[in-house]
Amino acid sequence: xxxxxxxxxSGCGLIGLLNRDRRRVSGGVIVPGIRLLHDRTNGLGGGxxxxxIYPEYAELYAFHLMCDDAAAQIAAEEFLQAKFAVEQAEEIxxxxxxxxxxxxxxxxxxxxxxxxxxxxxxEDWVIAQVMHVNAKIDGAFVFSSGKNMGAFKAVGYAEDVAxxxxxxxxxxxxxxxxxxxxxxxxAWWGGAHPFTLLDYSVVHNGEISSYxxxxxxxxxxxxxxxxxxxTEVMVYLLDLLIRRHGLSIETACAALAAPFWRDIERAPxxxxxxxxxxxxxxxxxxxxxxxAILFAHSGGMVGFNDxxxxxxxxxxxxxxxxxxxxxxxxxxxxxxxxxxxxMPKAGEPVIGCLxxxxx
Amino acid sequence: xxxxxxxxxYYRELNEQLRAAVRGGAKEVVLEGVNGQRYIAAGLAVxxxxxxxxxxxxxxxxxxxxxxxxxxxxxxxxxxxTMNEGAIIVHGDAGDxxxxxxxGGKILVRGDVGYRVGIHMKAFKDQVPRxxxxxxxxxxFGEYMAGGILVLLGLDESxxxxxxxxxxxxxxxxxxxxxxxxxxxxxxxxxHVRSRPIxxxxxxxxxxxxxxxxxxxxxxxxxxxxxxxxxxTPVSHRPFAANYAPNV
Numbered sequence: 001x002x003x004x005x006x007x008x009x010s011g012c013g014l015i016g017l018l019n020r021d022r023r024r025v026s027g028g029v030i031v032p033g034i035r036l037l038h039d040r041t042n043g044l045g046g047g048x049x050x051x052x053i054y055p056e057y058a059e060l061y062a063f064h065l066m067c068d069d070a071a072a073q074i075a076a077e078e079f080l081q082a083k084f085a086v087e088q089a090e091e092i093x094x095x096x097x098x099x100x101x102x103x104x105x106x107x108x109x110x111x112x113x114x115x116x117x118x119x120x121x122x123e124d125w126v127i128a129q130v131m132h133v134n135a136k137i138d139g140a141f142v143f144s145s146g147k148n149m150g151a152f153k154a155v156g157y158a159e160d161v162a163x164x165x166x167x168x169x170x171x172x173x174x175x176x177x178x179x180x181x182x183x184x185x186x187a188w189w190g191g192a193h194p195f196t197l198l199d200y201s202v203v204h205n206g207e208i209s210s211y212x213x214x215x216x217x218x219x220x221x222x223x224x225x226x227x228x229x230x231t232e233v234m235v236y237l238l239d240l241l242i243r244r245h246g247l248s249i250e251t252a253c254a255a256l257a258a259p260f261w262r263d264i265e266r267a268p269x270x271x272x273x274x275x276x277x278x279x280x281x282x283x284x285x286x287x288x289x290x291x292a293i294l295f296a297h298s299g300g301m302v303g304f305n306d307x308x309x310x311x312x313x314x315x316x317x318x319x320x321x322x323x324x325x326x327x328x329x330x331x332x333x334x335x336x337x338x339x340x341x342x343m344p345k346a347g348e349p350v351i352g353c354l355x356x357x358x359x
Numbered sequence: 360x361x362x363x364x365x366x367x368x369y370y371r372e373l374n375e376q377l378r379a380a381v382r383g384g385a386k387e388v389v390l391e392g393v394n395g396q397r398y399i400a401a402g403l404a405v406x407x408x409x410x411x412x413x414x415x416x417x418x419x420x421x422x423x424x425x426x427x428x429x430x431x432x433x434x435x436x437x438x439x440x441t442m443n444e445g446a447i448i449v450h451g452d453a454g455d456x457x458x459x460x461x462x463g464g465k466i467l468v469r470g471d472v473g474y475r476v477g478i479h480m481k482a483f484k485d486q487v488p489r490x491x492x493x494x495x496x497x498x499x500f501g502e503y504m505a506g507g508i509l510v511l512l513g514l515d516e517s518x519x520x521x522x523x524x525x526x527x528x529x530x531x532x533x534x535x536x537x538x539x540x541x542x543x544x545x546x547x548x549x550x551h552v553r554s555r556p557i558x559x560x561x562x563x564x565x566x567x568x569x570x571x572x573x574x575x576x577x578x579x580x581x582x583x584x585x586x587x588x589x590x591x592t593p594v595s596h597r598p599f600a601a602n603y604a605p606n607v
Binding site (some may be wrong): 332 | 370395416447452465471473
């Protein structure tokens, strides 16, 4: 794996779908949508996240691991065996070769039950193990660590990445897809989207200009930014605000893309104080710069823009399915006959929840 | 009439077919099954009519100089980017930066439009670009506008969003924004534009555009005129002059 210097900036294509009724569809369903966005991307990164894809191991953490070489893999595997009960370990199924995919690292997945003492918070503990592998084991990266979900990513065009990982063989109720156009750093496998932590995944079009501030803020909470791409901080910020601090998705989004002060001053009493407090508390979590992101998790999918709409995003619905993408045509390539298409207001998240999700 | 099947055809190939058709003398071309192909009719300088069935991709009619395009569906971002002459008619909604740097011709949209519509539009002598929006606009409507005419009608009264989003007219220093009804003051860049009722002269320049809009999309002109129009005019020809060091 060719590992570059600091952050990345990208102008990419993305699409996601959420079946609110948990109806599972093949990963192949999303591929025509991201293929249509081919010209937004340049073949230097493609990836997917699927939810509900490992029902036979639904209670176990599914770790996807990429390693530079056998030594890194052995080191990572020894570490995982010390920390987890390994229920299953196997290669991630791929095509033997694909003309559009090269420099393939070693790709394995593990279905894991944590060996922890009862006083530990399980999720924090699992995250610490992910951070340990990524920061301390040279040449090994956990690129997916949630339950009953998985990320698949590589250097290549997204549609080639889908073929390489045999995406059509999985079934999920939510799929997000990303084609990358990195403009600031070299491309490497770990820098492709999605970025994940536990069941959270983010695909992103844009640039996080506040990366430095966000990163230093996150480091105080034990997050280690190891993937050399700005998008990484978005996942960790969402984990910190939603899972650890218990904010709702709406409130977390109001902290990450806080309204301008002039709009806060105009907000109704009560709301105004909340928005003010959020901006003051989470000043270092404010995400500056142009972005459109798709944030998926076990309970749903969220589409989210920067406050002044510096990257494209469109939403649509058909029956119980929510779609969000960079372009309407991308959605129509997946579902031509839509019930509703709309242009969301920038800075206000489009929140899709499973009908049976706990919120 | 020439029909071109666009389904699954890459945008370069589609544009080559379109250019070949108009070079061969076709006056009316129908593109069937369009979905996402970029740059349709970009740079075309003929008087042909082009009908688009489906959703065309970004930068529809960019640098266009003459054709009349009618989209039977929604359009994406960048419609009429820097177009010089001709017309683009959209029966659905259209996305962001519609009419970016537009220098002439007209764009009529039945539905809503996205962010930064009419940004950097400009006029020169008898080249006056015109955009009419039947629905609502999002933020930065008419940003840095230097010339031309933007008309915002908000005809769908079941829609309770403001007529235009925030920062309407920011940096505007020429041209006219006509609004059916009034914009919420906090959405108008009051440091750069002022709102006033329209004059007879304004009405005269609006009338042919409203008539054309009504004819295209089956509205009653009386219904459109029922609500009084206002006009945004620039406060200054150099709205950011104070941001620069003075010439001494």
